[in-house]
Amino acid sequence: MTEMSFLSKTLLRPDLAVHVAIPAALLALYAFASGDSYMTYLATAGAISYVLTASFNLVFGYAGIFSLASIAFYGIGAYASVYAENQWGMPFWLSFPFAMLVASVFAAILIFPTSHLRDIFIAIVTLGFAVTAIEVFAQWDEVTGGAGGIYLIDPPSIGSHTFLGGDPSYLLFSLFVVWAVGELTWRISRSGFGRKLIALRETPRALAASGVNDAKIRFAVFVLSGALAGLAGALYAHFQLIISPEAFSISRLIELLLATVIGGAGTFLGPFLGVLVLILIDEVGARMGDLEPIVYGVAVIVLMSVGRHGVANLLARAWQQWSPVRPTVSSATSATVSKLDEEVLTPEGLDSSRPLLVVEDVTVQFGGVRAVSGVTLALQAGEVVGMVGPNGAGKTSLFNSITGEVTPTSGDVLFAGRSILNDAPHQRRKRGIGRTFQLPSLVPDLTLVENVMLGGEIRARAGLLRQSLFSRVARADDRSRRAEALALLDELGLGDRARGRASDQPYGVQRLTEIARSLMLSPALLMLDEPGAGLTEDERGHLAGVIEHLRRRHLTVIVIDHNVSFVASISDRMVVMDSGELIADGAPKDVLQVERVVGAYLGSEAAAHG
Numbered sequence: 001m002t003e004m005s006f007l008s009k010t011l012l013r014p015d016l017a018v019h020v021a022i023p024a025a026l027l028a029l030y031a032f033a034s035g036d037s038y039m040t041y042l043a044t045a046g047a048i049s050y051v052l053t054a055s056f057n058l059v060f061g062y063a064g065i066f067s068l069a070s071i072a073f074y075g076i077g078a079y080a081s082v083y084a085e086n087q088w089g090m091p092f093w094l095s096f097p098f099a100m101l102v103a104s105v106f107a108a109i110l111i112f113p114t115s116h117l118r119d120i121f122i123a124i125v126t127l128g129f130a131v132t133a134i135e136v137f138a139q140w141d142e143v144t145g146g147a148g149g150i151y152l153i154d155p156p157s158i159g160s161h162t163f164l165g166g167d168p169s170y171l172l173f174s175l176f177v178v179w180a181v182g183e184l185t186w187r188i189s190r191s192g193f194g195r196k197l198i199a200l201r202e203t204p205r206a207l208a209a210s211g212v213n214d215a216k217i218r219f220a221v222f223v224l225s226g227a228l229a230g231l232a233g234a235l236y237a238h239f240q241l242i243i244s245p246e247a248f249s250i251s252r253l254i255e256l257l258l259a260t261v262i263g264g265a266g267t268f269l270g271p272f273l274g275v276l277v278l279i280l281i282d283e284v285g286a287r288m289g290d291l292e293p294i295v296y297g298v299a300v301i302v303l304m305s306v307g308r309h310g311v312a313n314l315l316a317r318a319w320q321q322w323s324p325v326r327p328t329v330s331s332a333t334s335a336t337v338s339k340l341d342e343e344v345l346t347p348e349g350l351d352s353s354r355p356l357l358v359v360e361d362v363t364v365q366f367g368g369v370r371a372v373s374g375v376t377l378a379l380q381a382g383e384v385v386g387m388v389g390p391n392g393a394g395k396t397s398l399f400n401s402i403t404g405e406v407t408p409t410s411g412d413v414l415f416a417g418r419s420i421l422n423d424a425p426h427q428r429r430k431r432g433i434g435r436t437f438q439l440p441s442l443v444p445d446l447t448l449v450e451n452v453m454l455g456g457e458i459r460a461r462a463g464l465l466r467q468s469l470f471s472r473v474a475r476a477d478d479r480s481r482r483a484e485a486l487a488l489l490d491e492l493g494l495g496d497r498a499r500g501r502a503s504d505q506p507y508g509v510q511r512l513t514e515i516a517r518s519l520m521l522s523p524a525l526l527m528l529d530e531p532g533a534g535l536t537e538d539e540r541g542h543l544a545g546v547i548e549h550l551r552r553r554h555l556t557v558i559v560i561d562h563n564v565s566f567v568a569s570i571s572d573r574m575v576v577m578d579s580g581e582l583i584a585d586g587a588p589k590d591v592l593q594v595e596r597v598v599g600a601y602l603g604s605e606a607a608a609h610g
């Protein structure tokens with residue numbers, strides 16, 4: 001291999017580039033800064049800011065949880081490490097994990113009042129927590145030293161070496177922590193855990209559709225982010241050797257927000273770049289005397305208007321234009337249904353002696369609206385059932401009461417002979433009930449194959465911790481999930497688009513990808529809510545072929561659609577709903593003759609079909 005091809009191959013493989021470029025950059029920074037005390041100070045402060053920003057980037061940037069409590073966890077980590085050393089004589093190297101533990105315990109507690117909140121409401125509750133914590137830091141004299149702060153009695157040392165805050169050795173230690181945190185975030189961003197965080201941020205429904213408990217993902221990222229903020233706090237305390245409440249103020253929180261957003265929230269490089277840009281703005285501003293706040297403000301406004309998704313995304317776009325390797329996305333869903341492989345889907349353990357699904361006298365009431373009224377329905381394994389009915393007939397409400405998104409007001413739903421009413425949606429996915437939504441619920445920022453891989457997460461052998469570390473088992477999981485997802489996409493005729501971003505795909509492709517994601521669950525029952533909506537004639541034809549393929553594989557399928565001819569052509573049996581009631585149930589040709597069906601809903605279309 002020539003030197004050039006090695007270089008270009010390394011650059012084009014992000015893993016290698018990160019493992020080489022980040023440590024090299026950190027070592028270069030150390031070599032550059034360690035000769036000068038001011039630069040050493042600046043670089044160490046920057047390293048600490050990076051760790052704090054990376055912790056916030058995980059919870060806000062990746063997971064989309066607008067938690068402002070990071071500043072409190074930062075303070076808690078700082079005080080906890082100093083307190084443990086001063087009061088209990090805890091060694092320096094133990095006080096760091098202790099700080100992480102204490103901060104993560106607070107994070108674990110705070111997740112409860114915020115678990116059902118979103119966006120600005122989370123921001124308000126966590127801001128309340130941050131303000132309270134800042135007040136406690138300033139007032140709890142016995143522990144925090146109150147407004148005057150506390151000193152670390154013994155500077156950190158290992159063996160005979162003392163790490164004084166402004167020393168090059170402390171800078172080296174801080175850069176080591178930066179490397180470790182960077183490595184962790186890189187691994188997370190590559191792993192199934194990272195994909196689940198992005199799904200949580202953009203399309204939480206995609207998690208439920210994949211059988212993933214979003215509460216668990218929220219909890220994990222909140223606690224992890226709290227622990228990293230605590231680590232930043234301990235690093236800060238040992239850098240300054242004195243800590244006082246001003247270090248954990250609201251203006252520090254605003255700096256943290258700015259660093260995250262300017263760098264590029266939800267990107268790996270964002271925290272590095274955000275901190276660097278803020279330091280540069282600070283340094284330039286400091287030379288401008290009274291104009292400093294104006295320089296700061298103007299710089300932030302300019303940066304945000306040039307690229308509101310942050311510097312990292314600007315660089316990524318520039319790199320994509322420069323890079324010789326471009327993703328290839330063909331223009332049409334060209335593959336034919338004949339490509340569908342007979343071996344792909346074989347539902348296991350089906351008991352054909354009893355219905356797979358029984359809906360017993362289910363009523364769904366939304367306030368004064370009775371969306372479903374005493375519906376009883378049984379589905380045999382292997383049936384393809386089409387469900388039609390006018391707008392507002394209650395089809396989706398009935399669907400949702402089977403899949404768990406809606407709890408029936410009365411009645412029961414049995415799957416494989418067992419009531420599933422108490423199961424959460426993600427648990428029903430695990431039991432074998434796959435579903436798609438009326439509006440496609442793919443994660444726009446992930447590729448198609450990554451979206452489909454989400455459906456296989458419930459079979460992952462590696463837990464969240466091993467996924468975060470992207471361990472050997474997690475990598476092996478990932479490889480096999482990717483291969484399965486690619487095979488499924490190929491089966492559905494989407495192989496050539498697998499690496500395209502979901503948001504760039506036409507509706508038809510997105511709908512089929514949702515089906516592929518559901519199939520990753522190896523469901524016994526697949527429920528498709530208007531899979532044909534918004535599709536072209538060609539795409540509809542392709543969809544009909546896919547459903548026929550599922551039927552041949554003995555998968556039980558329920559399809560809602562408004563196009564009666566389409567439903568009649570793909571189903572073994574048709575059910576018709578009107579005003580919350582089931583008004584017909586039988587073979588398509590018989591149902592289309594039922595007077596109430598023809599009169600109440602189908603009109604000329606049914607007559608034409610009949």
Ligand SMILES: Nc1ncnc2c1ncn2[C@@H]1O[C@H](COP(=O)(O)OP(=O)(O)OP(=O)(O)O)[C@@H](O)[C@H]1O
Pocket residue numbers: 366369370371389390391392393394395396397398
């Ligand atoms: N979450 C909700 N809150 C209040 N009313 C609701 C809710 N969901 C559905 N409804 C109402 O319940 C009735 C049935 O709606 P549903 O969406 O189940 O019908 P549908 O047959 O699926 O209609 P469409 O074909 O238009 O999707 C409608 O009157 C609807 O407005």
